[in-house]
Amino acid sequence: MTQPVVDVAVGVLIREDGRMLLGSRPQGKPYAGYWEFPGGKMEPGETVHDALKRELDEELGITLRRSVPWFVTEHRYEHAHVRLHFRRSKDFTGEPVAKEGQEFGYFSASERTPGLLLPVDLAIVARAELPDVFEERADQTVLSTAALRATVVRDRDARYVGARAETFDDVMKARAMDFDFVIVPKAAFEECVRGGEALLPVYVEGVPAAELDRWQEAGAHGVKP
Numbered sequence: 001m002t003q004p005v006v007d008v009a010v011g012v013l014i015r016e017d018g019r020m021l022l023g024s025r026p027q028g029k030p031y032a033g034y035w036e037f038p039g040g041k042m043e044p045g046e047t048v049h050d051a052l053k054r055e056l057d058e059e060l061g062i063t064l065r066r067s068v069p070w071f072v073t074e075h076r077y078e079h080a081h082v083r084l085h086f087r088r089s090k091d092f093t094g095e096p097v098a099k100e101g102q103e104f105g106y107f108s109a110s111e112r113t114p115g116l117l118l119p120v121d122l123a124i125v126a127r128a129e130l131p132d133v134f135e136e137r138a139d140q141t142v143l144s145t146a147a148l149r150a151t152v153v154r155d156r157d158a159r160y161v162g163a164r165a166e167t168f169d170d171v172m173k174a175r176a177m178d179f180d181f182v183i184v185p186k187a188a189f190e191e192c193v194r195g196g197e198a199l200l201p202v203y204v205e206g207v208p209a210a211e212l213d214r215w216q217e218a219g220a221h222g223v224k225p
């Protein structure tokens with residue numbers, strides 16, 4: 001049976017110390033007690049930002065000021081087929097208050113939440129710590145576009161695996177292989193990030209760090225100077 005796709009707005013809210021806001025799912029919902037990023041189902045006609053702003057206010061009493069698109073991913077649960085529209089923000093106010101009896105807290109990717117994370121969110125929590133301005137790191141592997149197009153066995157020893165991508169198909173392939181990010185040339189950015197939503201975090205190459213905000217508004221994770 002085909003289920004209708006349910007659009008969900010999800011927020012990665014990052015505090016000044018780099019920790020992200022996570023909370024437990026309230027009783028009575030599917031996967032009650034599992035931990036997740038704050039968010040919820042979008043209402044008809046709402047933008048992702050507006051839906052997230054509403055959910056954060058309703059669930060936690062937080063005021064979301066600015067958020068930028070991050071990436072979109074789909075998952076089929078027994079209860080629903082969801083399309084998760086992730087946005088990131090460092091611009092929000094208010095101390096969270098559990099309005100629906102949830103637990104919550106700020107965590108780094110290496111810290112354990114008191115309850116299990118939704119399995120879908122595990123890799124996403126780690127990606128939330130990717131830097132906004134690309135840097136070479138010891139715990140990261142970056143494959144060439146040629147390697148991406150060949151059939152490769154991915155190196156899972158690294159914490160992050162990324163690849164250079166030039167077309168939307170390359171990005172699809174990187175997503176299918178469960179890569180953490182892609183690096184795309186400036187000229188191919190629009191083809192790779194369709195309608196301002198990427199399939200996974202995207203660094204746009206050859207861009208000064210000073211232009212970070214503009215590219216993030218357009219759907220990039222960050223820039224690679």
Ligand SMILES: Nc1nc2c([nH]c(=O)n2[C@H]2C[C@H](O)[C@@H](COP(=O)(O)OP(=O)(O)OP(=O)(O)O)O2)c(=O)[nH]1
Nearest residue numbers: 008010029036037038039040041080082118120121
């Ligand atoms: N909020 C949120 N939902 C997530 C995450 N990861 C993930 O797979 N989901 C799924 C779980 C749910 O099937 C769906 C969100 O729906 P929900 O039931 O929590 O939304 P809601 O608060 O609008 O619910 P409702 O009571 O109005 O029906 O998205 C995540 O990190 N945060």
